[in-house]
Amino acid sequence: MAIPKTDRAFDALGDPTRRTIFERLAGGPLSVVHIAEGLAVSRPAVSQHLRVLREARLIAMTREGTRSIYRIDEEGIQALRDYLDGFWNVALNRFRQVAEQTQTNRGAV
Amino acid sequence: MAIPKTDRAFDALGDPTRRTIFERLAGGPLSVVHIAEGLAVSRPAVSQHLRVLREARLIAMTREGTRSIYRIDEEGIQALRDYLDGFWNVALNRFRQVAEQTQTNRGAV
DNA sequence: TTTATTGGTAAGTTTGTACTTACGGTAAGT
DNA sequence: ACTTACCGTAAGTACAAACTTACCAATAAA
Numbered sequence: 001m002a003i004p005k006t007d008r009a010f011d012a013l014g015d016p017t018r019r020t021i022f023e024r025l026a027g028g029p030l031s032v033v034h035i036a037e038g039l040a041v042s043r044p045a046v047s048q049h050l051r052v053l054r055e056a057r058l059i060a061m062t063r064e065g066t067r068s069i070y071r072i073d074e075e076g077i078q079a080l081r082d083y084l085d086g087f088w089n090v091a092l093n094r095f096r097q098v099a100e101q102t103q104t105n106r107g108a109v
Numbered sequence: 110m111a112i113p114k115t116d117r118a119f120d121a122l123g124d125p126t127r128r129t130i131f132e133r134l135a136g137g138p139l140s141v142v143h144i145a146e147g148l149a150v151s152r153p154a155v156s157q158h159l160r161v162l163r164e165a166r167l168i169a170m171t172r173e174g175t176r177s178i179y180r181i182d183e184e185g186i187q188a189l190r191d192y193l194d195g196f197w198n199v200a201l202n203r204f205r206q207v208a209e210q211t212q213t214n215r216g217a218v
Numbered sequence: 219t220t221t222a223t224t225g226g227t228a229a230g231t232t233t234g235t236a237c238t239t240a241c242g243g244t245a246a247g248t
Numbered sequence: 249a250c251t252t253a254c255c256g257t258a259a260g261t262a263c264a265a266a267c268t269t270a271c272c273a274a275t276a277a278a
Contacts, residue, residue: 010122019116032226044269048227066275074201077201084190091181094136141254152255154236156257157236174245174254176253177254
């Protein structure tokens with residue numbers, strides 16, 4: 001039930017190449033050829049990764065002539081961040097609550 | 110270069126089944142059979158997932174007799190959280206800085 | 219208009235990984 | 249001692265997804 005709409009973000013960042021791309025865009029907007037430069041994979045592969053990252057709302061794209069400029073998706077990341085903050089808090093709070101009761105109630109349920 | 114040691118966490122949470130397991134443990138410590146209960150996959154599969162989550166420092170394990178009790182890894186999660194907070198901040202700050210210069214310097218380098 | 223850049227899509231291959239069954243080892247009941 | 253419950257590992261399979269090459273559309277430059 002938890003982490004409902006952020007699933008795609010985790011899927012997206014689960015791939016090393018996509019993480020690299022994402023980190024690179026964190027340094028500023030780049031065109032596709034610039035992103036692909038220095039990466040071990042072909043440019044079409046990069047395009048496919050960019051699509052996944054975009055669908056996860058981690059990056060955004062605007063066209064400028066023939067170029068596609070990709071950049072960090074400020075809103076999407078903020079949303080993800082907010083959600084995770086809430087999730088961590090809930091998880092850690094429950095953890096501490098349960099930690100106190102652990103003496104009596106073992107092995108759960 | 111970024112997200113250096115948290116790579117495993119993203120890989121781990123990139124799998125839906127592992128996300129489900131993780132979310133379940135956020136509700137309190139559970140033994141392996143309890144974790145596997147209600148999941149669509151076999152118990153050995155769960156064991157394998159637990160290993161990945163453990164190596165990513167997202168969960169921790171303690172033995173109690175024959176049972177392995179898994180729980181949220183408080184420290185690991187806190188570390189991940191701290192790192193991500195830093196990363197998001199840097200990324201979004203750079204984003205805003207670059208957004209202002211975008212008028213002059215196009216398409217990047 | 220022709221010629222280059224740029225980059226997205228299609229089709230097919232390959233590789234990684236999530237899964238299964240089978241097994242073994244350990245601790246707790248009886 | 250025997251049986252049962254718990255859980256990790258091994259080996260093999262199957263499927264998802266990351267990659268390739270080939271192709272095409274669109275804009276910019278000549």
